[in-house]
Amino acid sequence: MLKSIFKKESTVVDDEPVGVVYKTKQYSKFKIAHYNRDICPKHVSTLVKSMTEEYIPTIITVNSNMEITNGQHRFKALEQLDKEVRYFIDESSDNIERQIILSNTNAKNWNNDEYLDLYIKKEKKKYPFNYGIKPYHIFLQGREKGVNFTTLIKLVYNYENKNFVSDFRNGRLIINSNEEFIKKCNYFERIVHIHNDIGKHRCFQGALLNFLKRDDFDIEYFINKIEKNPYHLENNSTITGFEMIIKKIYNYRNFKNKII
DSSP states (O other), rough: HHHHHHHHHHHHTTTTOOOOOOEEGGGGGGGOOOOOOOOHHHHHHHHHHHHHHOOOOOOOEEOOOOOOEOOOHHHHHHHTTTTOOOEEEEESOOHHHHHHHHHHHHHHOOOOOHHHHHHHHHHHOOTTTTTGGGGHHHHHHHHHTTTOOHHHHHHHHTOSSSSOOHHHTTTTTSSSSHHEEEEEHHHHHHHHHHHHHTOOOOHHHHHHHHHOOOTTHHHHHHHHHHOOOGGGGGOOSSHHHHHHHHHHHHTTTTTOOOOO
16 A cells, blocks of 8 residues: 555656746736736626635646736736736746747737737837837727727738638738728728628628629729618628619619629
8 A cells, every 4th residue: 555655646746847836915016018918807807706715726827028928917906906926937938929829829818909919019119119000900990990819810811711820920921902992891980881790801801801802893883883872781691682772772873884
């Protein structure tokens, strides 16, 4: 019996150590990384409530400069609760931006707008005098016009049906023509002003995007028609359904250039 117990302990001792976990209440020694996403107070409140009900110690990760690369929301919750922070110093890389991206990509807890914010900060730092013409800032203009992420990605890559999200999330976004990209985003923005809910609907934008690829579709003609009769723009829940609605509006009293 004793032999088996000591054997089990020996197995644990023989494991290779990969680092040291520290604990402290000296919250001021930690830094919130500039490139990390903004702190979400709602998320912190949720963690505080959960930790109050049942506290299970977790470990946050910092770099050699004590910048938090993974676990900033947990850190804020522990600080509010006056609990010890357990942390591990990862000195494997000096590239904090890369550390943050990899940590959150692997955890799958960042959304696309948070990645956009990350690269907006990077462009501002790298190009202080002309960041406004850089790809992520141009992409941001599209988001501010009410165009959803999937639509913008397809506009960037000329409607190709491929998964370019990884390029976007890893800082490899390239917009070949800022002028053409903004011009098409403006079409969506004008429709959003006519009908906010439908104009921002993911399926409507997907349907309109399909028509923008067609040589026989005049976007100005379509927008003018819904400006005069906005009630013709009906709601739907699918891209195919919105395509039928767009076609119906476009062809109504159009005796010369109907689309099929």
